[in-house]
Amino acid sequence: MAVEQELYTIRDYIRWAASRFSEARLFFGHGTDNAWDEATALVLQSLHLPWDCDKDTLSARLTLVERELIVERVGRRIDERLPLAYLTGQAYFCGLCFDVNEHVLVPRSPIAELIENGFEPWLASPPNSVLDLCTGSGCIGIACAYAFEWAEVDLSDISAEAIAVAEKNIKRHQLEDRVRAVESDLFEGLQDQSYDLIVSNPPYVNAEDLSTMPAEYQQEPEIALGSGADGLDFTRRLLKEAAARLNDGGVLIVEVGNSWPALEQAFPEVAFTWLEFEHGGHGVFMLFKEQLTQIK
Template identity: 55%
Template sequence: MSYFLDDTLCSEAKKELFTVVDWLRWCTSRLDESEVYFGHGTDNPWDEAVALVLQSLRLPFDCPDSLYHARLTTREKELILERMKLRINQRTPLAYLTHEAYFCGLPFYVDDRVLVPRSPIAELIEQHFEAWVQEPSTILDLCTGSGCIAVACAHYFPNVFVTATDLSEDALDVATINVQHHQVDDRVCLLQSDGFSQIPQQTFDLIVSNPPYVDAEDMSDLPDEFLKEPELGLASGKDGLDLTHRIIQEASQYLSEQGVLIVEVGNSWPALADNYPQLAFEWIQFERGGDGVFALTRQQLVDAGF
């Protein structure tokens, strides 16, 4: 790590910077020269600086332009500097510093017990999975992590009951915070389960999952920011598909007659396709970017012998 945000730079900033826009400009420059990795909600220094500064000041992203010229208090400056030092010197993801990430336009509490929400599945939820299901009544979210997919599904489908599972007790504690914050605890049931193992024998109109899918080679090359996240949510064996293999082999037992399985496997998608030549995976295209998400119907799984 060649760049380090030291006390001298921070002291100068606290003395010489006054307004919101001053701090946005300064943070953008420091983030740019530090070569931190962007991949937890932003993809450039400016957007990262905007998120860090505005969230630290508890300002909305659509705040009036006049507020950009407001002066900061000493404590507000110190908080921004504290978070900038952790972001640059420790490579801590921004969401772990502000404890807030957005998914499907909704705010979620996050900390280092869960992955930072970033799945392209958000786009499908916002579109009501309209290409695959019609008005589902039951949804299963496997590997819920922060609960972002489950809560977003409950938000966008007001008549749906969602079962959300995770192996990690820590993750379920975070998911509970989000379920309660969004007041969907009457329609989202959280269960600790390793895959389907603890799920009651029932069927779901839609099973959606963002399981761990990083293969061993990619795990060894991950940027420092991703190494701050729980390994349990990332790594899944040599080919990154240990859990996905189990999902494919068992999902048909938990899908309704017209049910659909949607799973994100990221860069491990070629290995998955090679493993199952008998399955006609539909690889979903996203307007906002992202790949490695497939859809399969229950009938396709049954016809392939699963």
């Protein structure tokens, strides 16, 4: 007998999905870290219900169409190793919901914690202009627009498909008056614009790590992950060009993940400030414009 003919309530499907995920030994790293939370997220998002819905709701019986949808998504999560966000078309970052698809990374950067803290103590005052470089879904830049309500924010990415997703999210959050998306390879498409704050989660995975990543990460766009043998092809360019695009007193924040030792080795003369995170994360550095002007 088919599963959808045996199970009926939300609670039934969360338990069933969690068991299937544990049995399949999935990798979790796109918003959850265990089978139960992954199953809960899949079921509730498929039903358009909030994470904190009333517990009594879990006893509600589902329609046949709803049951079939959940069974299909659980199957695809296991068989195709698709990240949950690609199945539901949405992901959360800084408490905000974003549209996502296979053309952008699933939002998960520890930079979210910096945004929520207003980038203190690195910014002397709230920025008037922000650039989210390698924006993907636009989540970092849009979250910055919420954090700094007077700031003009640019979202840039080399991928036209990613820019289309970012534009959709700008409209979703009704920020068209302050946020724009620009297709650009690094700074090439941004004309002579300069910024008080540049934030970037660029491709930084080295070739060895890229080839051995879990199957779920292999579903994400390679252009947003890999960056040469040591993972630093893009970051090298960024460090040499960023000073010219920062206003006086401007700040650069960049995530390089596990490539941070290679970065320090490549630029031994640079005093990177490596930021610490209360909720987990590593490999994010901060530099002031004055430090960047010394990089050759």
